[in-house]
Amino acid sequence: MLRSVIALTLFAAAAVAADNPETLTERSQARARTVLDRAVEANGGVAALRAVKVVRLELEGETYPRLQMTTPEPPFEGGVLKESLLVDLENNRMRLDQRAGGFGFAGDTTVTIASGQGTTYDHRARTATPIPAAQATQQQFIQYYRRLPNLLLRQALDRANTLRHLGEDSFDGRRHDVVTFVMPDAVQVSMFVDAASGLVSKYELIFVDPLTGVEASEIRYGDYRKVGNYLVPGTFTNSQAGEVVAKFSLRAEINPAVTAESFTVAAEGYQPVPAAPANLPEEVEKLADGVYVIQNVAGQNQNTLAVGFSDHVVAVEAPGSSEGADDVIARIKELFPGKPIRHLAMTHHHGDHIGGLRSFIAEGATVVTTPGNRGVVLRMAAAPQNDRLAKNPREPGFLMIEGGRRVLTDGTRTLELIDIGPNPHAREMVIAWLPRERVVFQGDLFFVPANDGPFGPPQATTVSFAKKLRELGLPVERIASVHGKTATIDQFRGATAAAE
Numbered sequence: 090m091l092r093s094v095i096a097l098t099l100f101a102a103a104a105v106a107a108d109n110p111e112t113l114t115e116r117s118q119a120r121a122r123t124v125l126d127r128a129v130e131a132n133g134g135v136a137a138l139r140a141v142k143v144v145r146l147e148l149e150g151e152t153y154p155r156l157q158m159t160t161p162e163p164p165f166e167g168g169v170l171k172e173s174l175l176v177d178l179e180n181n182r183m184r185l186d187q188r189a190g191g192f193g194f195a196g197d198t199t200v201t202i203a204s205g206q207g208t209t210y211d212h213r214a215r216t217a218t219p220i221p222a223a224q225a226t227q228q229q230f231i232q233y234y235r236r237l238p239n240l241l242l243r244q245a246l247d248r249a250n251t252l253r254h255l256g257e258d259s260f261d262g263r264r265h266d267v268v269t270f271v272m273p274d275a276v277q278v279s280m281f282v283d284a285a286s287g288l289v290s291k292y293e294l295i296f297v298d299p300l301t302g303v304e305a306s307e308i309r310y311g312d313y314r315k316v317g318n319y320l321v322p323g324t325f326t327n328s329q330a331g332e333v334v335a336k337f338s339l340r341a342e343i344n345p346a347v348t349a350e351s352f353t354v355a356a357e358g359y360q361p362v363p364a365a366p367a368n369l370p371e372e373v374e375k376l377a378d379g380v381y382v383i384q385n386v387a388g389q390n391q392n393t394l395a396v397g398f399s400d401h402v403v404a405v406e407a408p409g410s411s412e413g414a415d416d417v418i419a420r421i422k423e424l425f426p427g428k429p430i431r432h433l434a435m436t437h438h439h440g441d442h443i444g445g446l447r448s449f450i451a452e453g454a455t456v457v458t459t460p461g462n463r464g465v466v467l468r469m470a471a472a473p474q475n476d477r478l479a480k481n482p483r484e485p486g487f488l489m490i491e492g493g494r495r496v497l498t499d500g501t502r503t504l505e506l507i508d509i510g511p512n513p514h515a516r517e518m519v520i521a522w523l524p525r526e527r528v529v530f531q532g533d534l535f536f537v538p539a540n541d542g543p544f545g546p547p548q549a550t551t552v553s554f555a556k557k558l559r560e561l562g563l564p565v566e567r568i569a570s571v572h573g574k575t576a577t578i579d580q581f582r583g584a585t586a587a588a589e
Contacts, residue, residue, distance in 0.1 A: 215479060533571070
C-alpha cells in the first residue's frame with residue numbers, strides 16, 4: 090500500500106513538472122543574469138563594485154542636440170558642455186556642476202542633493218531653487234548612475250528581478266549579449282555586453298523622435314582604461330536616430346576623499362525662490378476678442394496661439410506631440426465653432442515646436458514657414474508615426490514667408506509673421522505680430538520664470554530679439570510665449586535693460 094502511495098505521488102509530481110516547465114520569462118531572466126555576472130567579473134567582481142563608495146566624473150565636450158540647432162540641415166553648429174559630477178553612494182549625496190553654451194543660451198548651475206532633498210543654484214541669476222523630494226531621489230539623482238558603466242552594473246545587480254535577455258547583436262563589428270532592466274527612476278535600459286571582453290560597450294533608451302518615430306538613444310562607452318582596480322571608459326558618446334548629439338571625454342576617480350563641504354555651495358547673496366509648479370494647469374488665456382493662447386494643453390509648458398478671422402482660424406506653433414496637438418485643435422474648435430484652421434505658422438524648426446505639426450497637416454492646415462524649413466516639414470509629414478496623418482496621409486501645403494514678412498488679413502484683423510533672424514537660437518526665427526492688439530507671440534526668445542524668480546542676465550537670444558523689436562519699431566504692449574506666461578512690455582524692458 091505504501092509503495093503504491095509513493096508511486097502515485099511521484100507520478101503526480103512528474104505530471105506537474107511536465108505541465109509547468111521553466112517559462113520563457115524565467116529562461117530569459119536566468120540567461121540575463123549569466124551575462125550580468127560575466128560583465129561584473131570583467132569589472133572586478135561584485136565585491137569590487139560594492140566597494141565603490143564615491144565617484145567623481147569630469148565630462149567635457151561638444152553637443153549637437155537633435156532638432157535643436159541653429160539650422161535644420163547640416164553643417165551644424167555645436168554647443169559646449171563641461172560637467173563635474175560627485176556622487177557619494179554610501180550617504181546618498183550628489184553634487185553636479187554644469188557649464189553649457191550654444192544656440193543662444195549659456196548656463197552655469199550647480200545641483201546638490203543630500204538626504205532626499207536638493208537645491209539648484211543658478212550662478213547667472215544668483216538664485217537657489219529647491220528640488221522636490223520626488224525628483225531629488227529619482228529623476229535628478231538616479232539618471233547620473235548611467236554616466237559610468239560600473240554604476241550601471243551596480244544598478245543591474247540591485248534590480249536583478251527586472252533583468253531580461255533580449256538576444257545577441259553585433260556592435261562595432263563585435264558580438265554582444267544584450268540585456269535589459271528597469272532602474273529606480275522607471276527608465277528601462279538595454280545594456281550591450283561585449284561577448285569577448287565582458288565590458289559594457291553601450292546602453293540604449295527608447296524615445297519617440299519627431300521625424301523618424303520610435304528610436305533608440307545610444308550611449309556609447311569607449312577607450313576603457315585602468316583606474317585603480319577598475320576599468321572605466323575615457324569617452325562617452327550619445328547618438329539619436331543615428332546622429333551624434335553629444336561627445337565627451339570622461340575622466341573618473343573612484344573613492345576620492347570627500348567631506349560634507351564637498352557637497353555644499355557658497356551661495357551668499359543668492360535669492361531663494363520657490364520650485365516651479367510640478368503640473369501647470371491647462372488654460373485658455375484671452376488676449377483680445379478672437380485671440381487666445383492655449384496653454385499647457387499640447388503638453389506641459391507648451392502653448393499655441395489661436396487667431397480668429399472672419400471665416401477661418403490661424404494657429405501659431407504646434408508644440409508637443411500629435412496627441413497633444415489633437416487636444417489643442419479640439420480647444421480651437423470650441424473657441425471658433427464652424428471655422429476651419431486654415432493656416433499653421435511655425436516660429437522655428439526645433440523639435441519641441443513642431444512635434445504636433447502632423448495633426449495640423451491632417452486637419453488640412455497650410456504650413457506657413459520660412460524657406461529653409463521646407464525640408465524638415467516634409468520629413469515630419471512623412472515620419473512613421475501612429476496618428477491621424479498616418480491613417481489618412483496627405484502632403485503638406487506651404488505658404489512661404491518671403492522677404493522677411495508675410496501678412497495675413499481679412500480686412501478687419503491682421504496678423505504679421507516676421508522673420509527676425511538670424512537669431513543666435515535659430516537662423517530663421519519668426520514672430521507673430523498683431524498690430525491692432527499690440528501683441529507679439531514668440532518661441533524661445535524670452536521666458537517669464539514659472540516660479541516668479543528674477544530674470545537674471547538676458548540670454549544672447551533675448552538680446553537679439555530686443556534689438557530687432559527696436560529696429561522694427563513695433564509698439565508692443567504684451568509678449569506671449571510658446572513656453573511660459575505672457576509678459577508685459579515693462580517686464581521685458583526690465584529684464585533686458587542691462588543689455589541696452
